[in-house]
Amino acid sequence: MSKKAIAPLALTVVLAALLAGCVKHGHYAPGASATPAAGAADQALEARVEEMMLTSFKATGIASLDRQVRDEVQKACSSPVQPDAETMRRLEEGQMATIQWPSNGDFTGGDxxxxxxxxxxxxxxxxxxxxxxxxxxxxxxxxxxxxxxxxxxxxxxxxxxxxxxxxxxxxxxxxxxxxxxxxxxxxxxxxxxxxxxxxxxxxxxxxxxxxxxxxxxxxxxx
Ligand code: HEC
Incomplete structure (x- = not known):
């Protein structure tokens, strides 16, 4: 196996381990696992995955590494278990507050x-x-x-x-x-x-x- 293939393979192994961890606990909820010890282990693993993602890419031109950082919504929505209705409502409220309505109050005028x-x-x-x-x-x-x-x-x-x-x-x-x-x-x-x-x-x-x-x-x- 070439050296180049090792990095993606390592990532796959870590992700597989992460998923196995989810299955073991019956559901995916970082920080809210059945036992505090398992929760800490999940979080440590997740931190390692994130670190690996960050170190696997380098910033070039306008593509800076902040693109790697998931915000609250992306984290919730990329978890194996989708957010519950109450979480969705809270996230949507937060996103709604970011909308900039037309600066002149007028929605028309486009071509x-x-x-x-x-x-x-x-x-x-x-x-x-x-x-x-x-x-x-x-x-x-x-x-x-x-x-x-x-x-x-x-x-x-x-x-x-x-x-x-x-x-x-x-x-x-x-x-x-x-x-x-x-x-x-x-x-x-x-x-x-x-x-x-x-x-x-x-x-x-x-x-x-x-x-x-x-x-x-x-x-x-x-
Ligand atoms: C990657 C896929 C994707 C791209 C790219 C995308 N959309 Fe969408 N869009 C969706 C999906 C999926 C929905 C359905 C509602 C939802 O899940 O948000 C949607 C919903 C909408 C709606 C609401 C329709 C309704 O029936 O309520 C509008 C309007 C819309 N998109 C316009 C646009 C325009 C204009 C662009 C380009 C600037 C765009 N979309 C780009 C995926 C996309």
Whole structure:
């Protein structure tokens, strides 16, 4: 076996041990295991896994190592047992508080053509990017939007006919802005990236996406 294969193998062994630990305790709840000794052992193992993850990568360009650090929501949602309803509610409340509503109080003013460009672009955030300003939303990786676009993912629901089907009440407009800014405010364990909160997209870019979803002239609503 080559030397290179050893690191991933070691990680696999540690992860397997971690999972075996979970099975032994019947459920995964760090710090709340059946015995205090087992809880400490789980935590020590988890700390070692995190350390190994941190030392396995190096910061390059704009890709700094803070990307390795999971926040409270990511930790809860990547645990083998999903958070209970009360935890979900608390996490969502915290995420809701991070949403920045339009600075001028107005959700309109975007250009759907710009929105289309952002929705289809999957680039940005890679270490070679000089600045994050050229980021795209990668929306088509998960959603169908313009029915004329043949390549669309299905991880998220189809957004074809978004405003045509849902209208443009204040409630739906506000919800959509919030969802684009921080999807986890509405479903803590959502797979959708937190575009505004995560500084993937700017306020102006989110405004263009709003136009793409709501403008009657947008192909999404044809
Ligand atoms: C990695 C997959 C993924 C990407 C990328 C993604 N989404 Fe989503 N999106 C989802 C999922 C999954 C849902 C369903 C609700 C949930 O679990 O959050 C969703 C829900 C939504 C909703 C609410 C739909 C409803 O019926 O309530 C909107 C609007 C939306 N996404 C727009 C976008 C836009 C615009 C982009 C690009 C900036 C985008 N999404 C990128 C996965 C994704």
């Amino acid at each position: 759907w053509k710009e929105g289309a460009r952002i929705a289809i672009s999957g680039r940005g955030l890679t270490w070679t990017d000089a600045s994050p300003d050229n980021n795209g939303g990668g929306c088509y990786n998960c959603h169908a939007m313009d029915p004329g676009e043949v390549s669309a993912g299905t991880i998220g629901p189809s957004l074809v006919g978004y405003a045509r089907l849902r209208g443009n009440s204040e409630e739906i407009v506000r919800y959509t802005w919030g969802k684009l800014w921080n999807a986890k405010a509405y479903n803590a364990c959502s797979n959708m990236p937190r575009n505004g909160y995560g500084k993937i997209l700017t306020e102006t870019q989110i405004r263009h996406l709003m136009a793409y979803l709501f403008d009657p002239a947008s192909p999404v609503n044809k």
